[in-house]
Amino acid sequence: MMKKIQVIGYPLFFVVMALLPAVLDSRWLVVATTFVIFTIVALSQDVILGKAGMFNMGQALFFGLGAYTTAILNSVYGWPMLATLPVAIIIPALFGIVLAGPIIHLRGDYLLVVTIGFNIVFIQAVQNNLGGVTGGPNGIFGLEMLQIPGMGAFQEAAPYYAALFVLLLTLFIIRNLESSKAGRALHYLREDDLAAGSIGINTRVYKIFAFGVGAGIAGMAGTVFANQYSAVSPEAFNFLQSVLFFSIVIVGGSSVPGILLGVFVMFVLPEIFREFATWRYFIFGFAMIFTMILRPRGLWPAKFGRIPKAFLEKGGNHGQQ
Amino acid sequence: MDTFLQQLVNGLTIGSMFALIALGYTMVYGVMKLINFAHGDLVAGSAFVGLFVFSQLLGGEVSLPVVIGVFLLTIVAISLLGFTVERLAYRPLRTAPRLSAVVSALGASMVIQNGIMLLWGPQMQIFPELIPSVIWEVGGVVISLMQVLIMALSTLLMVGLYFFVEKTKIGTAIRASAIDQDAARLMGINVNNIIVTIFLIGSSLGAVGGLFIGLYYRGITFNMGWQYGLYAFVAAIIGGIGNIPGAMLGGLLLGLFKAFIAGYVSSTWADAFTFILLIVILIVRPTGILGERVAEKV
Amino acid sequence: MLKSKALLLSLAATVMVASPVLASDTLKVGVQAPITGSYANEGQGIDQSVRLLADQINAKGGVLGKKIEVVTCDDEGTAMKAAICAKDLVNKKVSMVIGSYTSTCAEAAQATYYRAGVLQTSDGTSDTLTEHGYWTFFRNSFPNSAEAEFAANYMVKEKAYKNIAILSDFSSYADGLATAVQDAVKKLGGNVVAREKIKAGSQNFTPVLTQMKSKKPDVIFFAGYYSDGGLIRSQQVALGIKADFIGGDANDNVDFVKLAGNAATGAYIINVPTPELLPYDLAKDFLKAYKAKYNMMPPSIWTILNVDGMRAFIHGIEATKSFDTKKVAEYLHTLKDYPGITGPISFAADGNRVGSGYMTYEIQKDGSYKIVFK
Numbered sequence: 001m002m003k004k005i006q007v008i009g010y011p012l013f014f015v016v017m018a019l020l021p022a023v024l025d026s027r028w029l030v031v032a033t034t035f036v037i038f039t040i041v042a043l044s045q046d047v048i049l050g051k052a053g054m055f056n057m058g059q060a061l062f063f064g065l066g067a068y069t070t071a072i073l074n075s076v077y078g079w080p081m082l083a084t085l086p087v088a089i090i091i092p093a094l095f096g097i098v099l100a101g102p103i104i105h106l107r108g109d110y111l112l113v114v115t116i117g118f119n120i121v122f123i124q125a126v127q128n129n130l131g132g133v134t135g136g137p138n139g140i141f142g143l144e145m146l147q148i149p150g151m152g153a154f155q156e157a158a159p160y161y162a163a164l165f166v167l168l169l170t171l172f173i174i175r176n177l178e179s180s181k182a183g184r185a186l187h188y189l190r191e192d193d194l195a196a197g198s199i200g201i202n203t204r205v206y207k208i209f210a211f212g213v214g215a216g217i218a219g220m221a222g223t224v225f226a227n228q229y230s231a232v233s234p235e236a237f238n239f240l241q242s243v244l245f246f247s248i249v250i251v252g253g254s255s256v257p258g259i260l261l262g263v264f265v266m267f268v269l270p271e272i273f274r275e276f277a278t279w280r281y282f283i284f285g286f287a288m289i290f291t292m293i294l295r296p297r298g299l300w301p302a303k304f305g306r307i308p309k310a311f312l313e314k315g316g317n318h319g320q321q
Numbered sequence: 322m323d324t325f326l327q328q329l330v331n332g333l334t335i336g337s338m339f340a341l342i343a344l345g346y347t348m349v350y351g352v353m354k355l356i357n358f359a360h361g362d363l364v365a366g367s368a369f370v371g372l373f374v375f376s377q378l379l380g381g382e383v384s385l386p387v388v389i390g391v392f393l394l395t396i397v398a399i400s401l402l403g404f405t406v407e408r409l410a411y412r413p414l415r416t417a418p419r420l421s422a423v424v425s426a427l428g429a430s431m432v433i434q435n436g437i438m439l440l441w442g443p444q445m446q447i448f449p450e451l452i453p454s455v456i457w458e459v460g461g462v463v464i465s466l467m468q469v470l471i472m473a474l475s476t477l478l479m480v481g482l483y484f485f486v487e488k489t490k491i492g493t494a495i496r497a498s499a500i501d502q503d504a505a506r507l508m509g510i511n512v513n514n515i516i517v518t519i520f521l522i523g524s525s526l527g528a529v530g531g532l533f534i535g536l537y538y539r540g541i542t543f544n545m546g547w548q549y550g551l552y553a554f555v556a557a558i559i560g561g562i563g564n565i566p567g568a569m570l571g572g573l574l575l576g577l578f579k580a581f582i583a584g585y586v587s588s589t590w591a592d593a594f595t596f597i598l599l600i601v602i603l604i605v606r607p608t609g610i611l612g613e614r615v616a617e618k619v
Numbered sequence: 620m621l622k623s624k625a626l627l628l629s630l631a632a633t634v635m636v637a638s639p640v641l642a643s644d645t646l647k648v649g650v651q652a653p654i655t656g657s658y659a660n661e662g663q664g665i666d667q668s669v670r671l672l673a674d675q676i677n678a679k680g681g682v683l684g685k686k687i688e689v690v691t692c693d694d695e696g697t698a699m700k701a702a703i704c705a706k707d708l709v710n711k712k713v714s715m716v717i718g719s720y721t722s723t724c725a726e727a728a729q730a731t732y733y734r735a736g737v738l739q740t741s742d743g744t745s746d747t748l749t750e751h752g753y754w755t756f757f758r759n760s761f762p763n764s765a766e767a768e769f770a771a772n773y774m775v776k777e778k779a780y781k782n783i784a785i786l787s788d789f790s791s792y793a794d795g796l797a798t799a800v801q802d803a804v805k806k807l808g809g810n811v812v813a814r815e816k817i818k819a820g821s822q823n824f825t826p827v828l829t830q831m832k833s834k835k836p837d838v839i840f841f842a843g844y845y846s847d848g849g850l851i852r853s854q855q856v857a858l859g860i861k862a863d864f865i866g867g868d869a870n871d872n873v874d875f876v877k878l879a880g881n882a883a884t885g886a887y888i889i890n891v892p893t894p895e896l897l898p899y900d901l902a903k904d905f906l907k908a909y910k911a912k913y914n915m916m917p918p919s920i921w922t923i924l925n926v927d928g929m930r931a932f933i934h935g936i937e938a939t940k941s942f943d944t945k946k947v948a949e950y951l952h953t954l955k956d957y958p959g960i961t962g963p964i965s966f967a968a969d970g971n972r973v974g975s976g977y978m979t980y981e982i983q984k985d986g987s988y989k990i991v992f993k
Binding site for chain 1: 655697698699702703706707710723726727729730788789790791794818819
C-alpha cells in the first residue's frame with residue numbers, strides 16, 4: 001500500500017506541481033514557491049533530526065547561511081545567481097561539520113539549546129553587519145533576478161521552477177541516502193546510539209556527516225529563497241523559524257508526505273484563510289499539542305526498511321528517545 | 322572603579338530576575354526531564370496580567386496595598402495557568418517519546434504567547450510605575466529603590482525555596498522524585514502531586530520575575546518571553562540543570578556576565594558571547610557548575 | 620494562415636482581458652505601513668489618514684473623475700515583509716504607494732516600485748533613500764542631513780555642551796542620523812566623547828549607559844525609535860546620569876512619554892513641528908476631520924507628512940491631467956511651494972523634499988511639548 005502511494009504519488013505530485021504556475025496568479029505563485037522552499041528546509045532538518053535523531057533546533061542558521069552566501073556573492077562580487085549555488089551548498093555544509101564537531105556528544109536537550117545558541121549568534125553576526133557585507137538589520141536588497149535561458153514568457157515562474165528542481169534534487173539525495181550504507185548507519189544510530197557504536201558504527205563520523213548533509217541541503221534552499229525575494233534579511237532566519245522547522249518534522253512524523261503536509265498547514269493554509277492570520281500560531285499551538293497527544297509519533301510516521309507489521313513493537317518508540 | 326561597581330549592581334539586578342525565572346525551568350527539568358518551553362511565556366504573561374490587574378481590577382491608583390494586591394493576584398493567576406499547561410499539554414505525554422513532549426511544550430508556548438497577542442494586541446504595552454523612582458548615590462554608585470526591591474525580594478524567595486526543598490517533607494519528596502520517579506512512587510510518593518506542586522511554585526516565581534521585568538523595563542511585548550525564557554534556561558544549564566542552588570548561581574553569574582560583556586566588550590555582541598560561554602561550559606563541564614556528574618542512563 | 624488567425628484571436632483575447640485593467644474606473648492607492656508590530660500606532664495612523672484623505676477627495680468627485688480605492692499592506696516594520704508587500708501592491712495594480720514609516724521598509728520596497736513605475740512617498744529620513752536615483756521615490760519629510768545640522772548647531776552653539784555622547788541602533792535611519800550628527804558636531808568644533816550602538820528592542824540599556832556615565836557627557840543624543848528612546852531616558856535617570864537627553868525625530872511619539880514615565884520631564888526632542896503646532900488652515904481642518912472620524916489625534920507628525928506626500932501625488936495627476944506616473948513624476952520633480960498641511964511642498968530633482976523647519980521641544984511635566992529653540 002505504502003509502496004503504491006510512493007510509485008504513483010511522487011510522479012503525480014511533481015506533475016501537478018510543474019503545472020501549477022499555469023493556473024496561479026503571481027501572489028499564489030509566491031505562496032507556492034515559498035511552500036516548495038520551506039519543504040526543502042524541513043527535509044534537510046529531517047536528515048539531522050528525523051534520520052539521525054539529533055535534537056537540532058538551529059536549522060534556520062544553515063538556511064540563512066546559504067541565502068546570505070548567495071546574496072553577498074551576487075550583490076558585492078556580482079556573481080550570477082546560479083553560479084552562487086555550489087558555494088551556497090559548500091559553506092553551510094562546512095559550517096555544519098565544523099560546528100557539529102565539538103557538540104555532537106551532547107545529550108538531547110543540551111544539543112537543542114546549543115544549536116539555538118548557534119542560530120542566535122548567526123543572527124547577531126549578520127545584524128551587526130559582520131565584515132561590512134551583510135547589510136546589518138536591513139539585510140541585502142535588490143538582488144539580481146534569476147534568468148533561465150529560453151523561458152522568455154515564463155520569467156515570473158523562474159524562481160518557482162528553480163525551487164521545484166532543488167526539491168526534486170533533495171528528494172533524490174534523501175532517497176539514495178536512505179538506501180545507502182550511511183543511511184542504515186544513521187538509522188541504527190537513531191534507534192540506539194550505544195548499540196550502534198558497539199556493532200562497529202563510527203557514531204561520531206556519521207553524526208557529523210548528517211549535519212553536513214542537512215546543512216548543505218538547507219543552504220541550497222537558501223539560494224532559492226534569496227532568488228525568490230531578491231532580498232535577504234536577518235529576521236527570515238531567526239530561531240523561531242528553526243522552531244517551526246523542528247515542529248514540522250516531528251508533527252509530520254519525519255516522513256516526506258508528513259513533512260509536505262506540515263509545511264502546507266503551517267505556511268499555505270494561513271494564506272488561504274487570511275482573516276485568521278492573527279490566530280494562526282494560537283491555533284497551531286493547540287494543533288501541535290493535540291497531535292502529539294493523539295499521535296505521539298507524528299501524523300504520518302516514517303517507516304524504515306521492510307519490516308512486516310507483525311514484528312513491530314506496538315506503540316514502541318522506534319528510535320525516539 | 323565606580324563604573325565597575327555600577328555594572329556589578331546592574332548585573333546583580335538582572336541576574337536576580339534570571340535566577341527567579343531559571344528556578345521554574347530547573348525544577349521542572351529535575352523531575353520531568355523536560356524543557357518547559359512555556360515557562361518564558363508565562364513570565365511574559367505575568368507582566369500583562371499584572372498590568373490588567375492594576376489598571377482594570379484595582380483602579381489604577383498607586384498605593385502599597387494595591388501593589389501587594391497586584392503581586393498576589395498575578396501570582397495566583399499565573400500559577401493557575403501553569404497548572405493548566407501541565408494538565409493539558411504535559412501530563413498526557415508523560416510516557417510518550419521525548420520529542421513529542423518537546424513539541425507539545427513548544428505548542429503550549431505558542432498558545433500562551435499568541436494568546437497574549439490576541440488579548441492585548443501586538444504593540445508594546447506600557448507597565449505602570451508602581452514603585453516610586455527613588456535613587457541613592459553611594460560612593461559614586463547609583464542604586465534605585467527598584468533595584469534594592471528586586472534583589473531583596475528575589476533573595477528572600479530563593480532562600481525560602483531552598484529551605485522548603487531541603488528541610489520540609491514535600492521538599493524531600495521533590496528531591497526524591499527528581500532522582501528516580503519510579504523509586505519515589507514505590508516509596509509512596511504521589512509523583513503527580515509533586516509535579517503539580519513544582520509547576521505551581523515554578524510559575525509563581527516566574528510570575529514575580531515577570532512583574533519585575535514590567536516594573537524595571539516598563540515596555541512589555543507579547544513575545545518577550547522567549548528572550549527571558551531562553552536566558553533563564555541558559556542560566557539553569559550553567560548552574561547545573563535540575564539543581565536549585567545551581568539555578569540561583571547560574572542566574573546571578575549570567576546577569577553579571579551580560580552586564581560586564583555589554584559594558585566592557587560590546588553591547589551589540591552580548592548575546593553571541595553568552596552563547597559562546599554556554600557552549601564552552603557544556604564542552605568543558607557538561608553538567609554545569611553545581612551539577613553532579615551522573616552516568617547516562619542507557 | 621491558421622497560425623496567424625490563432626495568434627490574432629489570442630491577441631484579441633489578451634486585449635479583452637487586459638482592457639478592464641487599463642480602463643479601470645478607480646485610482647488605486649497603496650498603503651504600505653506597519654499596521655502591526657512595534658511601530659503599529661504609526662502605521663495605523665498612516666493608514667487612517669490616507670483613508671480619510673481618500674474619502675475627502677472622493678466626496679468631491681474623485682481625481683479626474685476616478686474614485687480613489689485604498690489598498691493596505693501590513694509590512695510589520697520588517698524589511699522582508701516590506702519586500703513582499705511591494706510585490707503584492709504592484710500585483711494589485713496600484714499607481715502610487717504611501718509608506719512606509721521606517722526608512723528600512725521604504726528602502727526594502729523601493730526597487731520593486733521603481734521597476735513597476737509605481738510612485739512611492741515615505742517619511743523615511745535616511746539619506747540613502749534618495750541616493751539610488753529612482754524617479755518613482757519622493758520623500759515627504761526632510762533628510763537626516765538637515766536634521767543633523769540643526770541638532771549639531773543646537774548642541775554645540777546654542778547649548779554649548781562640552782561633552783556630547785551619541786547613541787543609535789543599527790537601522791539604516793538611526794545609524795545614518797547618528798553618523799551625520801557626529802560629523803556635523805565635529806565640523807562645528809564640538810567634542811564627541813562617546814558613539815555607542817544599541818540593539819533595538821533589547822530593553823536593558825544600563826550596561827551601555829553605565830559605560831557612558833564614566834565619560835561624563837553633558838548630553839546624550841539618541842538617534843533611534845521611541846520604543847527604545849523612552850526606556851533609555853528612564854534608565855538614564857535611574858542610573859543618576861545627570862546629562863540632558865535629546866531624542867532624534869523618531870522619538871516624537873506619544874509612547875515616548877509613557878515609556879519614560881516621570882523621567883520624560885525635561886527630555887528634549889528634535890523634530891519638525893508636531894501636528895498641533897502647525898500654523899496652516901489646511902492643517903487645522905485636516906486634524907479636525909481626523910479627530911471627528913477616529914476620535915483621536917494622529918500619533919505623530921509622520922502621519923501628516925505622509926498625507927502631504929499623497930496630496931502632492933494627487934495634485935500632480937490633476938496638474939498633468941494624466942495618470943501616467945512618469946509624467947506625474949516629471950512634474951513633481953520641479954514642484955514649487957504647493958500648499959501642504961505641513962507647509963509648502965517643494966521637491967528637488969532627486970525626490971527630496973526641500974526646505975525644513977526643525978524645532979527643539981522640551982517635554983513638560985504633563986507630557987506636553989514646549990518649543991525651546993527653532
